[in-house]
Amino acid sequence: MIGGVSESRGVDEPATHEALALVVREHAGRLAASLMSLLGDFSAAEDLVQDAVEIALERWPLEGVPDRPDAWLFTVARRRGLDVLRRESTYRAKLAQLTWPVPAEPDDRLRLVFTCCHPALSRPAQIALTLRVVCGLSTAQIAAAFLVPEATVAQRITRAKKKIAEAGIPYRIPAGEELPARLEQVLAVIYLLFNEGYLSSTAERAQARDLADDAEWLAALLANLLPKEPEAAGLLALIRLHRARGAARFNADGRLVLLADQDRTRWDRKVIEDAIALLTRTARTHRRPGPYQLQAAIVACHAEAERFEDTDWRQIVVLYDLLLALAPSPVTRLHRAVAVRYASGPEAALAELEQLGGVLERYALLHATRAELLRDLGRHAEARQADGRALELTANPAQQALLEERLRWD
Amino acid sequence: MKYVLMFVETEQFARDLEAMDEAGREAAYEAVGRWFAEHADKITHHTHLHPVHTATTVRLGGAEPIVTDGPFVEGKEVVSGFAEVEVADLDEALALARSWPACPVVEIRPAS
Numbered sequence: 001m002i003g004g005v006s007e008s009r010g011v012d013e014p015a016t017h018e019a020l021a022l023v024v025r026e027h028a029g030r031l032a033a034s035l036m037s038l039l040g041d042f043s044a045a046e047d048l049v050q051d052a053v054e055i056a057l058e059r060w061p062l063e064g065v066p067d068r069p070d071a072w073l074f075t076v077a078r079r080r081g082l083d084v085l086r087r088e089s090t091y092r093a094k095l096a097q098l099t100w101p102v103p104a105e106p107d108d109r110l111r112l113v114f115t116c117c118h119p120a121l122s123r124p125a126q127i128a129l130t131l132r133v134v135c136g137l138s139t140a141q142i143a144a145a146f147l148v149p150e151a152t153v154a155q156r157i158t159r160a161k162k163k164i165a166e167a168g169i170p171y172r173i174p175a176g177e178e179l180p181a182r183l184e185q186v187l188a189v190i191y192l193l194f195n196e197g198y199l200s201s202t203a204e205r206a207q208a209r210d211l212a213d214d215a216e217w218l219a220a221l222l223a224n225l226l227p228k229e230p231e232a233a234g235l236l237a238l239i240r241l242h243r244a245r246g247a248a249r250f251n252a253d254g255r256l257v258l259l260a261d262q263d264r265t266r267w268d269r270k271v272i273e274d275a276i277a278l279l280t281r282t283a284r285t286h287r288r289p290g291p292y293q294l295q296a297a298i299v300a301c302h303a304e305a306e307r308f309e310d311t312d313w314r315q316i317v318v319l320y321d322l323l324l325a326l327a328p329s330p331v332t333r334l335h336r337a338v339a340v341r342y343a344s345g346p347e348a349a350l351a352e353l354e355q356l357g358g359v360l361e362r363y364a365l366l367h368a369t370r371a372e373l374l375r376d377l378g379r380h381a382e383a384r385q386a387d388g389r390a391l392e393l394t395a396n397p398a399q400q401a402l403l404e405e406r407l408r409w410d
Numbered sequence: 411m412k413y414v415l416m417f418v419e420t421e422q423f424a425r426d427l428e429a430m431d432e433a434g435r436e437a438a439y440e441a442v443g444r445w446f447a448e449h450a451d452k453i454t455h456h457t458h459l460h461p462v463h464t465a466t467t468v469r470l471g472g473a474e475p476i477v478t479d480g481p482f483v484e485g486k487e488v489v490s491g492f493a494e495v496e497v498a499d500l501d502e503a504l505a506l507a508r509s510w511p512a513c514p515v516v517e518i519r520p521a522s
Contacts, residue, residue: 120500167520168411170499178501 020060021141024053025217027070028136031077033108038098039091042115042171043161046133047084052077053136109134110225111171113218117186118169125160126189128153134221135214145211146196183226187235187292190218194239198246199396212246215239230286234293237279241299244271255405256398260308272303294323313343330359334366346376364393368403411520412454412496413503418515419490441511449495449506456493487515494521 028049035045052073066072078095085091116129131137131145139157143150163169174182197211219236226232248262257263279296283289298319305311320336333356341349350373353366360366367390374383384407391403427435446453465481481488490513497503500518507516 118500120504167518168413168499168503170501172501174501178505 017057017061020057020065021137022213023060023065023069024056024073024136025214027073028053029109029112029134029221030070031073032133032136033112035077035081036112036171037108038094040171041091042164044081044085044088044091046161048077048081049073049136050132050138051080051084054138055080057138109221110173113186113222114173114182115164115169115171117182117189118164119182119185120167120169121160121163123189123192125156125163126185127193128156129160130189130218131193131211131214132157134218137214179229183229183231186222187219187231190215190222191235191238191292193218194242198242212239212243216243228286230282230288231290231292233278233282234290234296237275237282238292238296238299240271240275240278241296241303244268244275245303250398254398256402258402259302264306267303272300276300276304289322289326291323291327294319294326298323311342313339317343330356331363331365334360334363334369338369341373341376346373349373350377362393364390364399366390367393368399371406411499411503412494412522413500414519414521415493415495415503415507415510416489416517416519417491417493417510417513418487418517419513420515421486423513438512445509445511446493449509452495452497452502452506454494454496456491458491459489461490462488 032049039045081095117126131142139153143153193211194215216239219239223232223236245267248266251257301312301316316339337349337352367386371383371386387407462481467478467482469476503518
């Protein structure tokens, strides 16, 4: 069992909205899954859970979290259902028979995840649905996390639910040969969610829902429910390795700190060790490397180094080669070039970058990396130009601040 | 559920087909025939359309119907045929579409 899924966090903490949302997350998906198997109607099940979640977020701050949040949510959803489904007599009859506890199938939430991430839905719809149905986020929380109007999220979800019903998107775990491609979709959604949360986490946005936390929770859920799929565990290890170093990414003023300059004593060693153990165990058991396991292995190389100078760059270059063989991408080649800089020197790295200029012309990190290499080689005027170009291209305030500082110092 | 698979040809596909020799074209048609035979239990109806230059479009929006030469939308991708299928859900329809051996685009729409 991989930790972090069933522990119900937040109950003992002060009853902040945030903490309550985490309790909801532990139970909303299960409730959605059992209502779904009872009613056979995704949209109706989802509406009832959402209503129950919203009532909980209103009442729990005043009344305290109930002893059995799952039974509480269930009772509210059932009562709501009997109320709103008055006209739909078959649903009513089914709901009326329902008593707590509902016999739970262990796979239920997995079916939910695969339906939410069905390739016939657009990526934004997959993300919004997964957050709402599996993690129990409210529309308002999703909107706040992505900085989009609530109406946009609501519309996205309504459309997606309509498509599920009308296009006949099934509610099931994909069969054997379909599974790899479908799992890839689910993992991509989770990783995107993680990046959205992790990269946008700045001091100013500390109030917003931490999507990186939801992503880690989802990855743990998936790794638990799909023990035969090493990539699920790989993604979980990757996310945990990144998050273990999260505290050191920003200084007291909320400015981004580069890997080389981070205070490594602030990295969470315990989390790093556990994640590396998970990764090693997964690799040994399955012997089926994949892009997430390899990315996690690369991050592990960084996380294991006590000082920046101790980083095993040659090993990292080898891992990038394996990754590129499985999943070619210009961004991965850029990252590999950074490793080459430390393994073989700036000249070799710059030569690799120059090949990428065309494809990644509009990618800020390419220009920022180029600037660093040019500075290494003493070509300061060109470096300034590259930094300026990077600054034009990035929208992330923390990255902007870093680049501005570099331009001032140079 | 009932779905319609719309088979969509591209200019490139049409050119490739034209460039084939007699035997190649024969093989391509045979593959399509095999596909229909293999899935005969799910296919309730199918139609192959003649090339797009044979199309005539009638527009009824204005005061008088306007008849024009050509398809309703001029594009590089044109519908070249339909198959109506009866399957359990979208995943089954997707599996059928994935195994389609001819033109490179298939649109799936639920139908009633």
